[in-house]
Structure formats: structure tokens, C-alpha cells
Amino acid sequence: MSVEDSNKGTILIVDDSLTNLGVLFNFLSEAGFTVLLARDGASAIHKAHSACPDVILLDIIMPGLDGFETCRRLKANESTQNIPVIFMTALSQTSVVVKGFQLGAVDYITKPTQQEIVLARVTTHLTLQKLRHSLQAQNAQLKQEIQQRQQAEGALQKANQELKCLASIDDLTQVANRRRFDECLNLAWRISVREQLPLSLLLCDIDFFKLYNDSKGHQAGDVCLQQVVQAMRRAVKRAADLVARYGGEEFAVILPNTHGEGAVKVAEEIRLSLRRLSLVHPQSPISEYVTFSVGVSTTVPCHESSPEELIAAADQALYQAKEGGRDRVVFAPLGNTGCRCSCANPGDNSKAIAKGASMSVMPKWDENSVAATEELEEPSDTGPFASS
Numbered sequence: 102m103s104v105e106d107s108n109k110g111t112i113l114i115v116d117d118s119l120t121n122l123g124v125l126f127n128f129l130s131e132a133g134f135t136v137l138l139a140r141d142g143a144s145a146i147h148k149a150h151s152a153c154p155d156v157i158l159l160d161i162i163m164p165g166l167d168g169f170e171t172c173r174r175l176k177a178n179e180s181t182q183n184i185p186v187i188f189m190t191a192l193s194q195t196s197v198v199v200k201g202f203q204l205g206a207v208d209y210i211t212k213p214t215q216q217e218i219v220l221a222r223v224t225t226h227l228t229l230q231k232l233r234h235s236l237q238a239q240n241a242q243l244k245q246e247i248q249q250r251q252q253a254e255g256a257l258q259k260a261n262q263e264l265k266c267l268a269s270i271d272d273l274t275q276v277a278n279r280r281r282f283d284e285c286l287n288l289a290w291r292i293s294v295r296e297q298l299p300l301s302l303l304l305c306d307i308d309f310f311k312l313y314n315d316s317k318g319h320q321a322g323d324v325c326l327q328q329v330v331q332a333m334r335r336a337v338k339r340a341a342d343l344v345a346r347y348g349g350e351e352f353a354v355i356l357p358n359t360h361g362e363g364a365v366k367v368a369e370e371i372r373l374s375l376r377r378l379s380l381v382h383p384q385s386p387i388s389e390y391v392t393f394s395v396g397v398s399t400t401v402p403c404h405e406s407s408p409e410e411l412i413a414a415a416d417q418a419l420y421q422a423k424e425g426g427r428d429r430v431v432f433a434p435l436g437n438t439g440c441r442c443s444c445a446n447p448g449d450n451s452k453a454i455a456k457g458a459s460m461s462v463m464p465k466w467d468e469n470s471v472a473a474t475e476e477l478e479e480p481s482d483t484g485p486f487a488s489s
């Protein structure tokens with residue numbers, strides 16, 4: 102027997118007849134196969150588990166577990182279900198053969214066995230089994246390649262997201278930049294139109310920032326901008342809200358689903374949060390510290406209005422805050438605010454704001470004016486939102 106012959110494969114022969122076992126053992130060993138023997142179903146299952154043969158030749162009629170039951174158990178077990186089973190039967194009835202196939206056998210051989218037929222069938226099924234293994238290996242390889250590709254795609258997506266994020270973040274202050282602000286405002290606008298929810302916008306401007314830069318230098322000015330943003334972030338708490346650098350020393354806050362009263366509260370909180378930082382401003386004519394002027398506007402967006410109008414209204418409010426002496430919050434609703442409280446300013450507000458006629462100028466609150474803040478909880482005609 103050559104070395105090549107010794108690698109032909111392992112065959113488990115199961116038969117209760119010693120004579121049959123002997124004949125097949127001698128013949129298949131001679132033909133170069135590794136041959137294992139079992140005389141009953143139970144030991145056949147045990148050997149199939151431990152040796153994992155390439156093919157099983159299985160007698161049907163045996164004491165104890167017969168061939169059918171042995172086959173059923175082999176097919177029911179994950180570690181042996183893929184081993185090809187060839188039945189050996191003296192029974193030639195069609196129903197017996199069909200039952201064997203139904204139980205998962207790949208073929209059958211009639212007894213008394215003819216050596217050439219056994220050899221041909223065993224060789225065929227060993228070849229098929231090798232092809233099956235090869236396909237499985239290729240399949241596993243393909244799966245691995247797909248997985249690697251998916252991982253690469255995931256990494257690429259993540260990198261793209263990071264790039265997109267970088268393109269939408271202001272480098273100095275690490276909040277949204279103007280581009281991101283425009284995207285978010287447009288998105289918030291569309292959602293608010295659809296859901297008929299109020300949308301508020303804050304425009305915040307550092308008072309006398311040019312004088313700050315002139316007196317302390319641009320590096321200090323940059324640090325000041327970063328600290329101002331920290332103060333804003335402390336005051337703007339909801340995940341849906343967006344703080345953005347609108348340009349230079351001007352910042353914007355988008356507050357979706359927020360009425361005017363809530364927006365003014367946030368604006369006041371931002372102003373006070375900055376005040377608490379006590380950033381010294383050597384040249385401010387109005388305070389020894391850096392201060393904020395904030396313009397607030399609110400509307401329930403509709404198809405007839407636009408985000409630009411909301412920006413213009415908030416900008417007008419900011420202008421009024423500056424005109425009114427700075428370090429303050431001014432509220433100017435736009436059209437329908439959807440608010441039940443007195444902050445709603447009926448009629449054509451955009452015109453009124455343009456004239457500066459119906460601007461609701463907020464009182465200049467400080468940390469101690471709790472009463473003014475509490476008043477916001479129960480808006481009334483005499484409250485800060487009362488139409489003038």
C-alpha cells in the first residue's frame with residue numbers, strides 16, 4: 102500500500118454480522134482506506150463522534166438500535182449530521198430504501214455486497230464530501246472577507262462622519278459653525294411646520310468685544326469666546342437645542358418646541374451664566390465684566406414664513422437690546438407664536454418689529470431678581486411678556 106493510498110479516507114462500517122464486517126474490512130483496507138468497525142448502533146454513534154469518519158456504511162437490521170434509528174440520531178447531532186451515510190440492506194423494497202433517504206442517507210447498497218459497487222459508491226461519496234468541505238471552506242473564507250469588508254466600510258463611515266463633524270464645528274469654540282446652524286435651523290423649521298410647534302431663536306452678542314480685544318489682545322479674546330461658550334452650554338440643557346457660533350463674537354441658540362417664555366428664560370440663564378463667570382472687561386462702558394446682549398424671537402412656523410424672517414426678528418430684538426443699553430434680553434415674537442400667554446403678539450408682528458413699535462423689552466434681571474423669573478411660570482398681562 103502506497104503512502105498516497107493511505108490517505109484515501111476513513112470509513113466506519115456498522116454491521117452486526119462479523120462475517121460482513123470481516124469481508125468489508127479486508128477489502129476496503131486493501132483499497133487504502135482507514136476502516137473503523139462497530140457492531141451495533143450505540144457504538145457506531147460513539148465512534149462517529151470520536152473519530153469523525155468521512156463515510157459511514159450502515160446496516161439496517163441490527164439488534165438494539167436498528168440502522169434507521171442510528172441514522173436518525175446521527176443526523177440529529179450537529180457533529181455527525183454532515184457525515185454521508187450509505188445504507189446496506191438485504192431488503193429491496195422501495196419503501197425501505199425511501200425511508201433511508203428520508204432519514205438523510207445519501208445512498209444504499211444491497212446485500213450481499215459486491216466489492217466493486219461498494220468501492221464505486223464509497224469513492225463517489227468521498228469525492229462529493231471533499232467537494233462539500235471545499236465549498237464550506239470557500240464559503241467561510243467569503244464570509245470572512247465580507248465581514249472584513251463590512252468592518253472597513255464601518256470604519257470608512259465613521260471617518261466620513263468625523264470629517265462631516267469637523268466640517269460643521271467651529272474650530273475655536275467647538276460648537277456648531279454657521280453652516281451647521283443653517284442646516285439645523287432649516288431642519289427645525291420644517292419639523293415645526295409639520296408638527297405646528299413653536300420654534301425659538303436666540304442671537305447673543307458679546308458687548309463691546311472689540312474694546313475687549315483692543316485692551317487684552319486677540320489671544321485673550323479667543324479665550325474669552327471659549328469661556329462664553331462654556332457659559333452658554335451650562336444654560337442650554339436639552340439635547341435638541343443647538344448652540345452655534347453665528348460669526349465673530351455673535352452666537353445663536355436654536356430652541357425647538359419652545360415658546361417665547363421658555364426661550365426668554367434660557368436667554369436670561371445664558372446672560373446670568375456669563376455674569377457668574379465674572380470675566381473682567383477693562384474697557385466696557387457699562388460693566389466691569391464681559392456682558393451679553395440677547396435677542397429672542399419665537400414663532401410657530403408656517404409655509405408662508407421662512408427661517409430668514411425668524412433670524413431677522415431675533416436680529417431686530419438684538420439690535421433693540423443694544424440700543425436699550427446692552428447686557429439685556431429683548432423678546433420679539435414673529436407672527437403666530439402659538440402661545441396661550443400674553444407673549445403672543447397678534448397682528449403683523451414683522452412690520453411692528455421693523456418699526457420697533459411692539460417690541461417687548463425685557464427688564465434687566467440679575468441673579469437676585471428671582472421674582473422676575475418666577476413670574477415667567479405664570480405669565481400674566483403684567484408680566485414681562487405683556488404687549489406694550
Ligand SMILES: [Mg+2]
Nearest residue numbers: 117160162163
Ligand atoms: Mg444485520
